Amino acid sequence: MIVKIVSKNFDIPDSHKLEVALKNGRYESIDKLFTMAPDDVTEEVCKSGLRGKGGGGAACGPKWKLMPPVDERPRYLIANGDESEPGTFKDRQIFEYDPHLLIEGIICSSYAIGAHDCYIYIRGEYKFFIDRLNAAIEEAYAANIIGEKVMNKYDYRMNITVHRGGGAYICGEKSALIESIEGKRGHPRLKPHGKECEWFFGNPATVNNVETIASVPNIVLNGYESYTKYGTEKAPGTMLFAMSGPVKNPGVYELQYGCKMTEVIEKIGGGMKDGLKLKAVIPGGASCPILTAEEVEKAYLDYETMWDIGSTLGTGGMMIIPEGVSMVDVAKNLIEFYHHESCGQCTPCREGCGWIDTIIERILDGHGTISDLTTILDVCETMNGKTVCVFAPAVKDIIKSLVEKYRDEFVAYIENTKEQGDAING
Numbered sequence: 001m002i003v004k005i006v007s008k009n010f011d012i013p014d015s016h017k018l019e020v021a022l023k024n025g026r027y028e029s030i031d032k033l034f035t036m037a038p039d040d041v042t043e044e045v046c047k048s049g050l051r052g053k054g055g056g057g058a059a060c061g062p063k064w065k066l067m068p069p070v071d072e073r074p075r076y077l078i079a080n081g082d083e084s085e086p087g088t089f090k091d092r093q094i095f096e097y098d099p100h101l102l103i104e105g106i107i108c109s110s111y112a113i114g115a116h117d118c119y120i121y122i123r124g125e126y127k128f129f130i131d132r133l134n135a136a137i138e139e140a141y142a143a144n145i146i147g148e149k150v151m152n153k154y155d156y157r158m159n160i161t162v163h164r165g166g167g168a169y170i171c172g173e174k175s176a177l178i179e180s181i182e183g184k185r186g187h188p189r190l191k192p193h194g195k196e197c198e199w200f201f202g203n204p205a206t207v208n209n210v211e212t213i214a215s216v217p218n219i220v221l222n223g224y225e226s227y228t229k230y231g232t233e234k235a236p237g238t239m240l241f242a243m244s245g246p247v248k249n250p251g252v253y254e255l256q257y258g259c260k261m262t263e264v265i266e267k268i269g270g271g272m273k274d275g276l277k278l279k280a281v282i283p284g285g286a287s288c289p290i291l292t293a294e295e296v297e298k299a300y301l302d303y304e305t306m307w308d309i310g311s312t313l314g315t316g317g318m319m320i321i322p323e324g325v326s327m328v329d330v331a332k333n334l335i336e337f338y339h340h341e342s343c344g345q346c347t348p349c350r351e352g353c354g355w356i357d358t359i360i361e362r363i364l365d366g367h368g369t370i371s372d373l374t375t376i377l378d379v380c381e382t383m384n385g386k387t388v389c390v391f392a393p394a395v396k397d398i399i400k401s402l403v404e405k406y407r408d409e410f411v412a413y414i415e416n417t418k419e420q421g422d423a424i425n426g
C-alpha cells in the first residue's frame with residue numbers, strides 16, 4: 001500500500017538541507033528536463049495521469065495546456081500551500097522534510113508552462129514551515145540552482161517568492177489566493193464559462209497544489225510509466241494521505257490510489273486505539289460527505305469509487321470518528337469553522353453558514369425542534385450552486401450528510417434535551 005515517491009526522503013536525517021538533498025537525488029530531474037521541449041514535459045505529465053492533490057483531483061497535464069501560447073506577457077506558476085482545511089496536514093510534510101523537492105518540482109512545472117516566476121502561497125500560521133521553506137530557497141539561490149540560470153548552467157531565469165497567507169481558509173481557493181497575492185481581499189472570482197488558465201495581475205497563471213508540483217520531478221526523471229504502474233487506471237500514482245483521530249498510528253502516509261480504506265485504517269493506522277469502535281470517517285478533509293461505518297467498508301481511496309459511494313476523496317485527509325462521539329457536536333464543530341471562514345461575498349453562503357450555526361447551537365442548548373432538521377436541509381439547498389465558489393456547496397455536502405445519515409441521533413438529542421432546556425429557561 002505504501003509507495004514512497006514524494007515522501008522518499010522524508011525519513012532521512014536533515015533531508016531538508018541542500019547538501020543532504022543533493023546526495024539523495026534532488027535536482028536529478030533537471031538535466032533530463034532541459035533535454036526536453038516544454039510541450040514534451042506537459043505531454044509526459046498528461047500521460048502520467050497526475051491528478052491535482054489540492055482537493056478537486058483535476059488532471060494536471062491538461063490543466064497546464066490551458067495556458068495560452070507564449071507571448072510578451074509574463075507567465076506565472078503559483079504553488080498552493082494554504083492548507084487550512086480541518087483534517088488536511090500533508091503539504092507541511094513537504095515543507096518540513098523535502099522543501100528542495102518542491103523547488104525542483106517548481107523548476108520542472110514552470111519550464112513546462114513557460115513561467116519564470118513562481119509564488120508559493122503558504123498558510124500564515126505555518127511559522128516553522130515558512131522558515132524551513134525560506135531557508136531552502138535561500139540555499140537554492142546561493143547555490144545558483146535558481147536565479148538568473150537554473151543549476152548554474154541552463155539559460156532559464158527562475159525566481160521563487162514565498163507569500164505568507166493571512167489566516168483565511170478561503171484564500172486556498174485558487175482565485176481568492178490570487179486576489180490575496182495581488183494585495184486585495186481574498187474573495188473568489190467569478191469563473192469563466194469555458195475552461196481557461198488563471199490570471200495573475202492580468203497575466204496567464206497556473207495554480208497547483210504543493211504536492212502536485214512535488215510529484216512532477218519523478219515523472220520527468222523516470223517517465224510516466226514510473227507513475228502509472230501505481231494506483232488505478234483513472235487515478236494513477238500516489239497521494240499523501242493524512243490520518244487523524246483515535247487510531248494507534250495517526251500521521252501522513254504516501255499510498256497508491258485505490259487502497260481499501262478499512263485496510264489502511266487497520267494495517268497502516270494500526271486500528272482503533274483503546275478498544276474504541278469506528279463510527280464514521282470524513283474521508284478527504286472537512287468538506288467531504290461523511291461515511292458511516294458500513295460505507296467505510298465499501299470505500300477505496302480513489303476519486304471514482306469515492307464518488308460512487310456519495311463522497312469525495314478531497315485532499316485525502318481522513319478524519320476517523322469513534323463510537324461515543326455525538327454527531328450533533330461534530331456538526332457544530334464544523335459549522336462553527338465554516339461560519340467563521342465564509343468570506344461573506346455571497347449571501348447564500350454568508351447567511352446560510354450563520355443560520356445553520358445558530359440552529360445547531362439552539363439544538364445543543366436544548367431548544368431544538370424536529371422541524372429544525374428540515375430547516376437545516378432547506379438552508380443547505382439554498383447554498384448549493386448559487387455562489388461564486390464551491391465553499392458553500394461543500395458546507396452543504398458535509399452538513400447534509402451528517403443530518404441525513406445521523407438523523408436519529410439528532411432527533412434523540414432534541415427529544416432528550418427538550419425538557420432540560422425548558423426547565424433551565426423556564
Ligand SMILES: Cc1cc2nc3c(=O)[nH]c(=O)nc-3n(C[C@H](O)[C@H](O)[C@H](O)COP(=O)(O)O)c2cc1C
Nearest residue numbers: 052053054080082083084172173174207208209212
Ligand atoms: C474553500 C477552498 C479552499 C481551498 N484550499 C486549498 C488549499 O489549501 N490548497 C490547495 O492546494 N487547494 C485548495 N483549494 C483548491 C484550489 O482552488 C485549487 O483547485 C487547487 O489549488 C488546484 O491545484 P491542483 O490542481 O494541483 O489540485 C481550495 C478550494 C476551495 C473552494
